[in-house]
Amino acid sequence: MNTATRMSPIEYAKMIxxxxxxxxxxxxxxxxxxxxxxxxxxxKHLMDWCRERFGKKKQ
Numbered sequence: 105m106n107t108a109t110r111m112s113p114i115e116y117a118k119m120i121x122x123x124x125x126x127x128x129x130x131x132x133x134x135x136x137x138x139x140x141x142x143x144x145x146x147x148k149h150l151m152d153w154c155r156e157r158f159g160k161k162k163q
Contacts, residue, residue, distance in 0.1 A: 114146045
């Protein structure tokens with residue numbers, strides 16, 4: 105994979121969360137992992153995105 109096609113960690117987390125959104129247990133595990141590895145700014149961005157995309161039911 106070259107540099108031009110790499111995803112940011114936050115975009116990668118979003119992709120994973122979309123793919124596992126059918127299973128709440130896996131979704132929560134992946135969300136926790138993404139949040140644990142994110143900066144404060146990315147943490148807020150990812151939480152806002154999750155609320156907008158999935159609603160409060162997934163958190």
